[in-house]
Amino acid sequence: MPVKNRFAELLPEITAWRRDFHQHPELLFDVHRTAGKVADLCRSFGCDEVVEGIGRTGVVAVIKGRSDNKGRVIGLRADMDALPIIEQTGVPYASQTPGKMHACGHDGHTAMLLGAAKYLAETRNFDGTVVCIFQPAEEGGGGGREMVKDGMLSRWGVQEVYGMHNMPGIPVGHFAIRPGAMMAAADQFEIVVTGKGGHAAKPHDCVDTTVVSAHIIVALQTIASRNVDPLKQVVVSVCTVETDSTAHNVIPQVVKMKGTVRTMDPKVQDFVEARIGQIVEGTALALGARAEVHYQRGYPVTINTPENTDFAAEVARKVSGHVDTDTPPLMGAEDFSFMLNERPGAYIFMGNGDTAMVHHPAYNFDDAAIPFGSSWYAEMAETRMPAA
Numbered sequence: 001m002p003v004k005n006r007f008a009e010l011l012p013e014i015t016a017w018r019r020d021f022h023q024h025p026e027l028l029f030d031v032h033r034t035a036g037k038v039a040d041l042c043r044s045f046g047c048d049e050v051v052e053g054i055g056r057t058g059v060v061a062v063i064k065g066r067s068d069n070k071g072r073v074i075g076l077r078a079d080m081d082a083l084p085i086i087e088q089t090g091v092p093y094a095s096q097t098p099g100k101m102h103a104c105g106h107d108g109h110t111a112m113l114l115g116a117a118k119y120l121a122e123t124r125n126f127d128g129t130v131v132c133i134f135q136p137a138e139e140g141g142g143g144g145r146e147m148v149k150d151g152m153l154s155r156w157g158v159q160e161v162y163g164m165h166n167m168p169g170i171p172v173g174h175f176a177i178r179p180g181a182m183m184a185a186a187d188q189f190e191i192v193v194t195g196k197g198g199h200a201a202k203p204h205d206c207v208d209t210t211v212v213s214a215h216i217i218v219a220l221q222t223i224a225s226r227n228v229d230p231l232k233q234v235v236v237s238v239c240t241v242e243t244d245s246t247a248h249n250v251i252p253q254v255v256k257m258k259g260t261v262r263t264m265d266p267k268v269q270d271f272v273e274a275r276i277g278q279i280v281e282g283t284a285l286a287l288g289a290r291a292e293v294h295y296q297r298g299y300p301v302t303i304n305t306p307e308n309t310d311f312a313a314e315v316a317r318k319v320s321g322h323v324d325t326d327t328p329p330l331m332g333a334e335d336f337s338f339m340l341n342e343r344p345g346a347y348i349f350m351g352n353g354d355t356a357m358v359h360h361p362a363y364n365f366d367d368a369a370i371p372f373g374s375s376w377y378a379e380m381a382e383t384r385m386p387a388a
Helices: 005-023 032-045 106-123 143-149 209-220 222-227 266-286 306-319 367-384
Strands: 049-054 058-064 073-079 129-135 160-167 180-183 185-194 234-243 254-263 290-299 302-304 345-351
Touching: 005 032, 005 106, 005 367, 032 049, 032 058, 032 106, 032 129, 058 106, 058 143, 073 106, 073 367, 106 129, 106 160, 106 367, 129 143, 160 306, 160 367, 185 209, 185 266, 209 222, 209 234, 209 254, 209 266, 222 234, 222 266, 234 266, 254 266, 266 290, 302 306, 302 345, 306 345, 306 367, 345 367
Parallel strands: 073 129, 073 160, 160 345
Antiparallel strands: 049 058, 058 129, 180 302, 185 254, 185 290, 234 254
């Protein structure tokens, strides 16, 4: 495969960075060790500017090309945070922090972008400026949103932005992308059902919140099956049910449920939010109970700009030759969407081979993918901003 030769040479070094990050996972915005190492490495590469504390704990490294005739600036993003999972990989460089692991490959993403930063700082074979974005808190904290709110894109004049994620099930060295909606919006809700508790042997004296909650759970599934156009993607999942009693012979007074909504269309997202409220309150009322819904918008839809998608795919073909440009959209969510809401750009998947799926305790990033990912990041700069 035509990966850049320099990354074959740098592979042991980049792998060592990746495995060090893997051994020392950090969650959400608490990525001080990781961010500190990223910043120190970028300074050692000779990056023109390295700024810490963007979006609380993010790092931005700026690399200027050998010329800047057109004033082009592109952003390349990698995420740094891990997950609260107990690792079960058995690798010698496994997590040294109990209950935390890099189960999504962000250690690999960070290492690959660092490799690209080192190469670009060495060669500077482009006309313009590259802004390397190392983001905290992708796993539920909205670090992408915080970096945008901190003025990152305008501060460095970023005109377009690109991100990448490894994907198990896609062969190493292969890429996958699509224009338009690539990943879903992710919202969350909490439902509180209040009835009349009592003795389980006397249900007629109670308003049974467990029965009410069961009806609500089933009724919510009609949103996808009966309320939304079958050609529109939507998922409504109730994931936790908690009562205020643990006894086997007590009908609880209160039941709390939590769940998630995934949509690809903002209009569908608006409809589902309203419909959940109607179903929950109406079902509870019909069965003599009361219910409240607390709905919170999360990450928006990740939408690839068509022209930038074509470009990202073109670069992937240069690196690999194996690019699926019509990969199915995923109902998972990604806070790179906040950056794509502000600037044109694209998000691409890179193969991780036949491994456990991300967010699984046996998942591990495949280091053989590093030359492909680093080559893609670097080639994005050199192809988008060819040297004068």
